[in-house]
Amino acid sequence: xxxxxxxxxxxxxxxxxxxxxxxxxxxxxxxxxxxxxxxxxxxxxxxxxxxxxxxxxxxxxxxxxxxxxxxxxxxxxxxxxxxxxxxxxxxxxxxxxxxxxxxxxxxxxxxxxxxxxxxxxxxxxxxxxxxxxxxxxxxxxxxxxxxxxxxxxxxxxxxxxxxxxxxxxxxxxxxxxxxxxxxxxxxxxxxxxxxxxxxxxxxxxxxxxxxxxxxxxxxxxxxxxxxxxxxxxxxxxxxxxxxxxxxx
Amino acid sequence: xxxxxxxxxxxxxxxxxxxxxxxxxxxxxxxxxxxxxxxxxxxxxxxxxxxxxxxxxxxxxxxxxxxxxxxxxxxxxxxxxxxxxxxxxxxxxxxxxxxxxxxxxxxxxxxxxxxxxxxxxxxxxxxxxxxxxxxxxxxxxxxxxxxxxxxxxxxxxxxxxxxxxxxxxxxxxxxxxxxxxxxxxxxxxxxxxxxxxxxxxxxxxxxxxxxxxxxxxxxxxxxxxxxxxxxxxxxxxxxxxxxxxxxx
Numbered sequence: 001x002x003x004x005x006x007x008x009x010x011x012x013x014x015x016x017x018x019x020x021x022x023x024x025x026x027x028x029x030x031x032x033x034x035x036x037x038x039x040x041x042x043x044x045x046x047x048x049x050x051x052x053x054x055x056x057x058x059x060x061x062x063x064x065x066x067x068x069x070x071x072x073x074x075x076x077x078x079x080x081x082x083x084x085x086x087x088x089x090x091x092x093x094x095x096x097x098x099x100x101x102x103x104x105x106x107x108x109x110x111x112x113x114x115x116x117x118x119x120x121x122x123x124x125x126x127x128x129x130x131x132x133x134x135x136x137x138x139x140x141x142x143x144x145x146x147x148x149x150x151x152x153x154x155x156x157x158x159x160x161x162x163x164x165x166x167x168x169x170x171x172x173x174x175x176x177x178x179x180x181x182x183x184x185x186x187x188x189x190x191x192x193x194x195x196x197x198x199x200x201x202x203x204x205x206x207x208x209x210x211x212x213x214x215x216x217x218x219x220x221x222x223x224x225x226x227x228x229x230x231x232x233x234x235x236x237x238x239x240x241x242x243x244x245x246x247x248x
Numbered sequence: 249x250x251x252x253x254x255x256x257x258x259x260x261x262x263x264x265x266x267x268x269x270x271x272x273x274x275x276x277x278x279x280x281x282x283x284x285x286x287x288x289x290x291x292x293x294x295x296x297x298x299x300x301x302x303x304x305x306x307x308x309x310x311x312x313x314x315x316x317x318x319x320x321x322x323x324x325x326x327x328x329x330x331x332x333x334x335x336x337x338x339x340x341x342x343x344x345x346x347x348x349x350x351x352x353x354x355x356x357x358x359x360x361x362x363x364x365x366x367x368x369x370x371x372x373x374x375x376x377x378x379x380x381x382x383x384x385x386x387x388x389x390x391x392x393x394x395x396x397x398x399x400x401x402x403x404x405x406x407x408x409x410x411x412x413x414x415x416x417x418x419x420x421x422x423x424x425x426x427x428x429x430x431x432x433x434x435x436x437x438x439x440x441x442x443x444x445x446x447x448x449x450x451x452x453x454x455x456x457x458x459x460x461x462x463x464x465x466x467x468x469x470x471x472x473x474x475x476x477x478x479x480x481x482x483x484x485x486x487x488x489x490x491x492x493x494x495x496x
Contacts, residue, residue, distance in 0.1 A: 013288075015283070015284055015287045015288075016287070016297050016306075016417075016418045016419075017280070017283045017284065017287065017417060017418065017423070017424075018284075018418075019417065019418035020414075020416075020417070020418070021413075021416045021417065021418065021420045021458070023418055026414070028414060032265070035263070035265045036263055036265065036266075039263045039264065039265065040261075040263075043323075049264050049322070049323065050323065058264075074297070074418060075291075075297065075298065164433040165269075165432055165433050165435065165436070165437055165440055166268075166274070166276060166429040166432050166433055168268075168269045168437065169264075169265060169267065169268070169269065170264045170265070170266075170267035170268070170269065170271055170322060171264075172269045172437075175265070176265075181414040184413055184414050185412040185413050185414055187413065188413070188458075189413055189416065189420075189458040189459070192413055210269070210436075210437040211436075211437070
């Protein structure tokens with residue numbers, strides 16, 4: 001029987017090697033840390049990888065909304081705290097708060113995780129995780145829930161990409177973070193020097209396999225809002241919505 | 249005055265999200281951990297990022313030789329221990345041992361770090377780091393030193409790549425790990441399923457900038473040994489030497 005710990009916090013330190021060219025924590029690393037901290041918390045409660053595997057299941061990250069007030073910069077210590085907001089038979093909603101060493105809130109993240117049947121590659125039932133109701137926390141997460149990211153309408157720009165070996169992970173499909181990289185790469189270094197991401201939403205809709213040739217499509221809605229879609233032969237793999245702040 | 253700690257060890261845990269499609273620790277993550285642990289050790293001794301920056305300098309990873317007897321697999325705890333083997337006015341030789349939770353040696357890494365002048369982008373003098381002589385450890389590192397990786401001779405295969413935003417790091421050039429990804433991507437998922445990297449050597453020869461269009465060239469010397477070169481307009485950015493073991 002595992003002790004019920006509704007909140008789990010992990011401390012980190014941002015090295016120079018991890019920073020983006022602007023000298024702060026990249027959105028891709030935030031996504032990696034979120035996945036890692038969720039994994040640690042779930043494992044500590046025995047609702048993680050090993051437990052689901054006994055049932056032929058695995059957790060898959062389905063949606064992510066990252067909202068940052070300020071990013072950690074080089075040599076900053078920071079912490080990531082996670083808790084479960086809700087769940088049902090198929091998915092769980094897990095939130096995160098990122099804080100500086102002095103306790104300042106740097107941002108929040110909302111995530112939705114779906115349990116899939118590893119063989120059938122479809123949504124699975126996690127009703128057997130009877131510890132879940134006792135894990136739900138009422139800690140507030142003051143950022144908006146993920147909206148439904150809609151199809152691109154109108155004239156968009158597009159760029160091709162082929163997913164290769166290092167884009168694929170343990171589940172033998174394209175890794176979450178690699179989709180986010182493809183999205184971020186649709187803007188130049190100059191653009192990233194003069195704009196900072198305030199909010200980043202992404203929905204992972206379908207698995208992408210090794211070798212897939214995709215189009216990365218971007219629709220700039222206004223100067224600070226863009227939609228992005230990764231598509232393989234007409235089937236949408238993921239959609240993202242970005243809100244930038246212009247730096248002065 | 250920092251306490252002199254010749255050896256520094258960091259504990260890690262390998263999550264599913266970090267594993268390669270074969271279910272073990274990728275060479276790219278080994279390189280990231282090496283950089284991280286070197287950073288932690290150097291910072292703790294005040295011979296790291298902050299100290300060099302006061303002199304307009306930065307540490308740059310110049311060479312790496314990774315030799316693995318066995319890789320950590322999913323949910324394995326492992327540790328990385330580092331120590332300094334030697335140094336001179338321009339570079340330091342830092343070694344690493346990777347161990348399992350039970351203390352089994354999984355592999356060793358040799359690395360060479362060069363101090364560069366941030367403005368001039370050339371080798372700088374670290375003679376002022378007078379703590380260095382007292383840091384040298386005689387702990388053995390039983391893998392061969394990096395050889396000089398020679399130019400490709402003969403008929404090689406080639407594939408193009410353009411470095412983009414997420415390939416660049418804090419130093420505003422292409423990140424070390426991104427070169428290694430380009431190298432690993434020259435083999436298919438099938439090949440990686442049936443071969444494991446026993447030794448990986450890489451020399452970083454020149455910085456590569458955002459937007460660079462490069463050729464990734466591979467010469468297969470025999471069934472288990474290959475050379476690789478990343479070249480931009482005739483100038484060699486890095487060279488790698490890989491030794492694979494065929495899995496039965």
